[in-house]
Amino acid sequence: MAMTAQVTFAIAAYALCSSSMLFLNKLSVSYMPDEDFRLLPGPISCMQLLFAVLFCVGLKLANLTTYDGISKKILQMYALYGVLFVGSVYASMQALKVSNVETQIVFRSASPLAVSFLDFIFLGRALPSGKSLLSLVGILIGAIAYVLTDSEFKMSGFAAYTWISIYFVLICAEMTIGKHMMQNYKLSSIWGSVLLTNATALPQMFLLSFGRGEFTNLHSSLFHVSRTLWVIIFGSCVVGTLIGWTGWNCRNIVSATSYTLIGVVNKLLTVILSVVFLEKHASVEGLVSLGLCIAASTLYRQPPMRTTKLIDENELSEFEITEEGKGLRESSS
16 A cells, blocks of 8 residues: 555656646747747756756755765766756757647657567566557557647648657657666665766756857846746756656656656646647647547556566556565665
């Protein structure tokens, strides 16, 4: 019962943070009407990463957490993960500049299909059952239907999806490697993962953004930032830090595919927020296609590890705790 409550909390906390983060990022890069003084994605991402690092350092100085178990090998793994993390965040922010929130959600919705096979190849899980595979195919069909109704695709073709396609590839790799790290390179505290992720990502994000000239007019832009936009950016920094903890905590408990799928389902709140508050959002047909993606995702059931005894799918809960859950119980006792 205690483990079930822990899983429920982990999923709910990650869902709340994930659903609001995309909306806040979209506001951050599009709130200022003057294009000449609009803050670019790179500097905003650097602010979020720096805030997370300072928060983690503050926890250590206040003796609220420890960062034991950090080794050279772990640093190397997090540096590698940081490359994927920075790439996916940067591609996501660039995509939000030119497309609506729903477009990114649809591409994210298609990612569990790819991650499920990466789960099988690299992380020892069984292939999805027939019902779960049908769920993943349904998500893909919804994503294709959305693309066909998207006005940006009709005008620009696949060129409109350059950044979002890069995001798709990177997020699939990131989800798989992240789960591998929680299985094999677990730290004494989830905050340790948050610290290493953001600390290794910050210099990479700065160099990438600086190299693309996104800091050129930053000084002038900062003087034109309204109080409202600063509140939005600060909110994104807080949520970005929390999504680091809730994301690693959730990844520690469920499979890579289930973790990816949770990130898809909770975007329903993001869609509602974008329709209510943003001028640029999907058409009715696009929203129906997105609804199909989310509805199909609810049919998915996490397959067991291949090393465990295979049991009937109906006997598995949606987020079955297998060997990873045992590791969590041992580490918390």
